[in-house]
Amino acid sequence: MGSITFNHVFKRYKGESRPAVNDFHLSIEEGEFLVLVGPSGCGKSTTLRMLAGLEEISSGELYLDGRFINYVSPKDRDIAMVFQNYALYPNLSVYENIALGLKLRKTAKHEIDVRVKRVASILEIAHLLDRKPSQLSGGQKQRVALGRAIAREPQVFLMDEPLSNLDAKLRAQTRAELIKLQSDLKRTTVYVTHDQVEAMTMGTRIVVMKDGVIQQVAAPRALYDEPANVFVAGFIGSPQMNFLNGTIEKNDGDYYFSNKRMRLLLPEATGRNFERAPKTVRNVILGVRPEHVILKRGITEEAGFITGLVQMTEATGADSYVYVQIGSYPLIARTDPEQTYAAGDVVSVGLQMHKIHFFDESTEELVGRGEV
Ligand SMILES: Nc1ncnc2c1ncn2[C@@H]1O[C@H](COP(=O)(O)OP(=O)(O)OP(=O)(O)O)[C@@H](O)[C@H]1O
Ligand SMILES: [Mg+2]
Known part of the structure; x- marks a missing residue:
């Protein structure tokens, strides 16, 4: 479960001459940790948002487990998305924030309680369940946002620069936790970043984009050793080639x-x-x-x-x-x-x-x- 196929997908925003995403054509395997990387404005978030159902597709087809999903609403996609800015509800406790998605899906109260506590223990936030988001550090907020996505147990996780608001140390630590979490849960994950170190350490495969166009798709080592063009060669590696x-x-x-x-x-x-x-x-x-x-x-x-x-x-x-x-x-x-x-x-x-x-x-x- 959780395989994804992009079939020649384009996104043209109204009034823009150039497509933001230009012929995105890729199959993502079940359980894969795929990272989209590229400079600002290259179309990473747009690609992710189309997959989440938050952005209309201009042309091409999108499939989730073989099912055509172009017109399926976000809530019916079995996909959970984690954003850069956490998007927690300030008036709800940590517990309620994590439980919210399950409540909306009419999950039984007892089941909600089991899942929230399990997720909280995995993410080591069990002691924070009664707090409000304002009483949390950036790293803790990010974990609550992750917890909310995980508790739903979706087929696919989408993450758009989820670590970019954290300081360097916390980012490295959370990065390691995410890698472990993904390998434990084995859920298909599509992760967006413009940080090439994050891409290289997290992805089983990396998609490098530029101006809406895929430049190369490869495993981290292959990308580093066999860059397909000057752009990829210069983008991956620091200091650059x-x-x-x-x-x-x-x-x-x-x-x-x-x-x-x-x-x-x-x-x-x-x-x-x-x-x-x-x-x-x-x-x-x-x-x-x-x-x-x-x-x-x-x-x-x-x-x-x-x-x-x-x-x-x-x-x-x-x-x-x-x-x-x-x-x-x-x-x-x-x-x-x-x-x-x-x-x-x-x-x-x-x-x-x-x-x-x-x-x-x-x-x-x-x-x-x-x-x-
Ligand atoms: N709602 C919109 N209307 C018009 N153009 C948009 C809209 N959203 C994004 N764009 C344009 O589409 C292109 C791709 O944007 P996108 O947000 O997907 O880039 P990104 O790779 O996520 O960049 P960043 O790293 O800065 O988040 C950019 O040129 C952007 O200006
Ligand atoms: Mg973006």
């Missing part, structure tokens, strides 16, 4: 990536990506993550290293990030925090060639990778 413009050239059977400041021999397998390239010279964007950039002090004659100048360093505790400038090309390298670099230091920069990505410069689509 480094991008260097240049060309791929073939010389004596070997392939090189080159630009004004560098000429890098590509591993044979990577070069083969370009064997069927229509042109002999191809404009590309090389993508490499900070953890795949190698730094050495001073100038080295070693092949594959380019001289650069340290601009600044950023220590996060576990890692240090070194900002290097190679001519006009900026690059961030993750380094061991024991290794300290200072602005003005001359360094040699190498790339882990089997970890690089190539994107076509004009389409920005992935056209080659180090590992194939």
Whole structure:
């Protein structure tokens, strides 16, 4: 129970020229934890609201467990939604807030009591049941909002940035609780966030959206290792992937990536990506993550290293990030925090060639990778 199918779903708001959701086409499996992620305005909430029945669908079809639900009212969808702003009733106690949805569905009083208490114990808010929302902290309010959704025992949970009002520590803690809760309850969950860390840690699959269009759907690791285009590559990962413009050239059977400041021999397998390239010279964007950039002090004659100048360093505790400038090309390298670099230091920069990505410069689509 709880499988969802979006069949070429569009949403056009009145008076808007561009659809807010553009051909959303996806099947979500029973019990899946699917995360929708993307920048502000990319259509995440609109997608969720269509699924909840709070927003009309302009075209396409929506199915829940194989049942066509485009015109089914929200209360008949067996879906519970948790919003960013909790939406608790201030005059009702925590108990009554959690019980409300069940009451409206005419659940027996005894059954309501059993469910409210069970949910309160799972969420560790049993001691707060008599309080009013105004007497709760942000994290506690959020748990009550979750409790209200869980108590209904719906087939599907929809969550729209439910943690964004919490401070960093509470957010991390509640995130862990939600992951556990979802794996215990095994209910299909569609979770919206614009926080890529949240997306990567929570989702069994992630949908990356931009301008209403799905960019890629993949498991977290696959998204990180095989981003489909420059947008996804730059959106997932922090600090973001480094991008260097240049060309791929073939010389004596070997392939090189080159630009004004560098000429890098590509591993044979990577070069083969370009064997069927229509042109002999191809404009590309090389993508490499900070953890795949190698730094050495001073100038080295070693092949594959380019001289650069340290601009600044950023220590996060576990890692240090070194900002290097190679001519006009900026690059961030993750380094061991024991290794300290200072602005003005001359360094040699190498790339882990089997970890690089190539994107076509004009389409920005992935056209080659180090590992194939
Ligand atoms: N009721 C509305 N009428 C007209 N346009 C709307 C309406 N609601 C949203 N939009 C537009 O649709 C697009 C998608 O909005 P949506 O709220 O789905 O984005 P989002 O991804 O949830 O963004 P955020 O991360 O800021 O919450 C935006 O361009 C937004 O301005
Ligand atoms: Mg939103």
